[in-house]
Amino acid sequence: MPKKDENSDLLTVEEIQALRAEISMMHSSLATDIVSHAPLIKKVVDRFVERGLTQEWTEKLLAPLVGSTFEDDEAILIAYVLEELDTLLNVEEESTNLKRVVHIVVGGTGIGKTSLVGKLAARYTYFLKESHSVAFFNFDRQKVGAVEQLENYADAMDIRLINEEEFLEEEFDIVFVDTAGSNGDNFEALEAFIELIESSTPYKIIISLALSATSKLKDLKLIKERFESFPIKNLILTKLDETSDFSDMINFLIRQNLPVAYISTGQEIPEDLIVATKEHLLNQFMK
Ligand SMILES: Nc1nc2c(ncn2[C@@H]2O[C@H](COP(=O)(O)OP(=O)(O)OP(=O)(O)O)[C@@H](O)[C@H]2O)c(=O)[nH]1
Numbered sequence: 001m002p003k004k005d006e007n008s009d010l011l012t013v014e015e016i017q018a019l020r021a022e023i024s025m026m027h028s029s030l031a032t033d034i035v036s037h038a039p040l041i042k043k044v045v046d047r048f049v050e051r052g053l054t055q056e057w058t059e060k061l062l063a064p065l066v067g068s069t070f071e072d073d074e075a076i077l078i079a080y081v082l083e084e085l086d087t088l089l090n091v092e093e094e095s096t097n098l099k100r101v102v103h104i105v106v107g108g109t110g111i112g113k114t115s116l117v118g119k120l121a122a123r124y125t126y127f128l129k130e131s132h133s134v135a136f137f138n139f140d141r142q143k144v145g146a147v148e149q150l151e152n153y154a155d156a157m158d159i160r161l162i163n164e165e166e167f168l169e170e171e172f173d174i175v176f177v178d179t180a181g182s183n184g185d186n187f188e189a190l191e192a193f194i195e196l197i198e199s200s201t202p203y204k205i206i207i208s209l210a211l212s213a214t215s216k217l218k219d220l221k222l223i224k225e226r227f228e229s230f231p232i233k234n235l236i237l238t239k240l241d242e243t244s245d246f247s248d249m250i251n252f253l254i255r256q257n258l259p260v261a262y263i264s265t266g267q268e269i270p271e272d273l274i275v276a277t278k279e280h281l282l283n284q285f286m287k
């Protein structure tokens with residue numbers, strides 16, 4: 001038990017945090033204890049833990065059902081967990097009829113940002129009910145070959161790749177901006193670019209954080225923290241086709257508040273991109 005600050009009646013932030021952790025631990029062991037008395041609930045907990053949910057989370061969720069009328073109904077217990085996951089997941093409806101938007105995709109290296117920019121630009125130009133005037137802008141100033149990759153997409157899709165001057169002088173419905181993968185120590189240039197757009201153009205900025213489904217929970221949290229200084233609007237998940245284990249991503253998603261906007265399911269541009277739905281995310285987890 002943390003000691004109270006002797007010079008004050010109030011608890012310090014650290015003391016409150018320590019108390020919270022202690023209470024949470026007591027709740028956890030209590031939940032474990034309660035669940036151990038209900039064999040079917042224990043079985044359902046084990047099933048979801050096998051799928052990758054944490055024991056603590058699942059036990060705390062189901063412990064209140066011990067002694068209830070649902071205690072012996074496996075289907076209802078499973079549905080209860082799925083319903084809770086469904087409630088905690090957050091997806092975003094696709095925005096259409098956009099005018100003067102700069103859509104910037106950020107994220108770690110090699111996780112599919114440039115591919116996403118290509119897929120999204122094609123989608124907004126050709127595949128939606130309302131067509132948009134779209135351009136690419138490259139902010140990937142580090143990687144050798146970054147411009148070529150975007151140039152290839154621009155050629156293949158007949159979408160313009162514009163420079164800074166054209167960006168400031170012409171009008172587009174959406175300019176999709178590709179950025180360099182970053183581990184977070186090199187944000188000044190991007191921050192200055194965002195400031196320039198906000199101060200001297202009528203464009204509204206949307207920033208999406210791309211995250212790979214192949215990343216571990218710890219890394220997903222770390223990446224999100226690193227980009228916290230940007231006003232991230234939504235998440236785009238990539239490489240869902242590359243892993244059969246979606247548990248780290250689900251554990252990450254239910255513990256944070258940003259909505260998922262799109263899901264990338266393969267290397268094909270522009271086909272392998274879908275609007276995120278809770279059903280798709282849950283199916284991927286239960287697969
Ligand atoms: N399987 C699979 N591969 C993908 C997906 N998205 C992108 N890729 C592949 O991942 C590799 C990297 O993709 P890029 O779009 O260049 O990734 P990036 O984030 O722009 O990379 P950097 O600019 O180097 O940081 C390429 O081989 C893509 O074809 C996906 O959803 N599934």
Ligand SMILES: [Mg+2]
Pocket residue numbers: 113114115140146178179180181
């Ligand atoms: Mg790239």
